[in-house]
Amino acid sequence: MSTPEPAAQARTAPRPPSSARAALLVAEREITSQVRSKSFLISTAVLLVGILVAIVVSAVLSGRDTDDAPVAVVASVASSLAGVEGLDVTEVADRQAAEEAVRSGDVDAAVVPGPEPLGVAVLALDSAPDAVMGALTVTPEVELLDPAAAEGGMRYLITFAFGLVFMMSAIGFGSTIAQNTVTEKQTRIVEILLSAVPARALLAGKILGNSALALAQTAAIVAMSVIGLVVTGQDDLLTLVGAPMAWFVLFFAVGFVLLAAIFAASASLVSRVEDTGAVLQPAIWLTMLPYFLVVFFNDNDLVLRIMSFVPFTAPVGMPVRLFLGDAAWWEPIVALAVLVLATLGVIAVAARMYERSVLRMGGRVGVREALAARGDA
Structure with a gap:
């Protein structure tokens, strides 16, 4: 008659996880507890939507004034903007007056006489408005008055x-x-x-x-x-x-x-x-x-x-x-x-x-x- 094997010997004790496995289990616990949190999910969603809205709004605001951009033009080259729509053109006497108008903020840019073969140039404070550049049949040289x-x-x-x-x-x-x-x-x-x-x-x-x-x-x-x-x-x-x-x-x-x-x-x-x-x-x-x-x-x-x-x-x-x-x-x-x-x-x-x-x-x-x-x- 055989002696029954003790229960302690019949069972195999669970082996403790290795340090790497234990770290992964803790990491999984940290991640799941956060992901299941409504506050975390809502705050992350609001953050991402806010970033997208901010970029879109800034792009819209930066392009709002392109429909009627104020531009100064020296009288001698005024014909280069003749009949152009979407620009509020103001004639000035010379280049100095055009530059003063740009620096004071009265206009976004100014069209002045330039070197050949184009014969015109654009003055702008920090960047040339797309409306002005698109209105010219040729792309002139752009001089930034305050690039910094x-x-x-x-x-x-x-x-x-x-x-x-x-x-x-x-x-x-x-x-x-x-x-x-x-x-x-x-x-x-x-x-x-x-x-x-x-x-x-x-x-x-x-x-x-x-x-x-x-x-x-x-x-x-x-x-x-x-x-x-x-x-x-x-x-x-x-x-x-x-x-x-x-x-x-x-x-x-x-x-x-x-x-x-x-x-x-x-x-x-x-x-x-x-x-x-x-x-x-x-x-x-x-x-x-x-x-x-x-x-x-x-x-x-x-x-x-x-x-x-x-x-x-x-x-x-x-x-x-x-x-x-x-x-x-x-x-x-x-x-x-x-x-x-x-x-x-x-x-x-x-x-x-x-x-x-x-x-x-x-x-x-x-x-x-x-x-x-x-x-x-």
């Missing part, structure tokens, strides 16, 4: 957009990581999670999941901007910002991981949601820094050059320099390599802090204490 103004306006617009998108996305998703981390500590859920996955895998999953969401949202913003420019016929602008946008997405993907690690490690130092404000201040300031730098120093080549190689500001500084045409072909590659190395270093420090403080309850854990050798805590 156009460059400055476009420079500010693009740099502002890069800085704002990076700041809002990084702060938004970084704060989500921090809030989830502190909530899990406060409710003791983290103890259950750490019984199933290692602390470093938990941290990696949080960073991976939220980084994927942030990158997807940023890529959607870029795609919607491209669609808006194509729909409104602003292909010339698209050729200027296309490559910088692609680099921006790449730099953002790495730069956000760096900031996400800082947000998570900082949040692990406290046990209550009410205490997160103080510990997150350094991370928030690092996130806001590139925005303020490009807004206030967008015309300072030295500041932009330094920004493009500093890890915390490179995701904004380098794409801006690429848009302005100030960066050599090798500079974004070097800047990206520096950013990757810095990100790996920050992740190593953040993982040490997170592992040593995520189970510490009560008062705030100091940074030095969290980085110290493992003790009995």
Whole structure:
């Protein structure tokens, strides 16, 4: 008569997941919890629609005055605009009077005598109105009286957009990581999670999941901007910002991981949601820094050059320099390599802090204490 095999031997104990598998499971949990949130979906949809509407409205407003563009013309070449519809033509005595009319804003452009063989030229402040250029049977030479103004306006617009998108996305998703981390500590859920996955895998999953969401949202913003420019016929602008946008997405993907690690490690130092404000201040300031730098120093080549190689500001500084045409072909590659190395270093420090403080309850854990050798805590 055989002895029945004990139940403990009959069952095969489940094997714990590997660290990589555990990190992926945590990342999946982070992504699904966000995607199922109505507030996240609604805010993302509103953001994308708002970007498209803003591009369309700006294109419409910029073309509203082309139906009746005010133009000055020197009397000696007035015949070049004779019988042309859609232009409010004002005759002036000479080139000096035409230039004064353009600079004062009384007219959008002026047609003046020019070199042969065309015999006419166009004066404009920062760009030649399409209505004037289309009215002439030949395309004359265009002389811009204040070309720096156009460059400055476009420079500010693009740099502002890069800085704002990076700041809002990084702060938004970084704060989500921090809030989830502190909530899990406060409710003791983290103890259950750490019984199933290692602390470093938990941290990696949080960073991976939220980084994927942030990158997807940023890529959607870029795609919607491209669609808006194509729909409104602003292909010339698209050729200027296309490559910088692609680099921006790449730099953002790495730069956000760096900031996400800082947000998570900082949040692990406290046990209550009410205490997160103080510990997150350094991370928030690092996130806001590139925005303020490009807004206030967008015309300072030295500041932009330094920004493009500093890890915390490179995701904004380098794409801006690429848009302005100030960066050599090798500079974004070097800047990206520096950013990757810095990100790996920050992740190593953040993982040490997170592992040593995520189970510490009560008062705030100091940074030095969290980085110290493992003790009995």
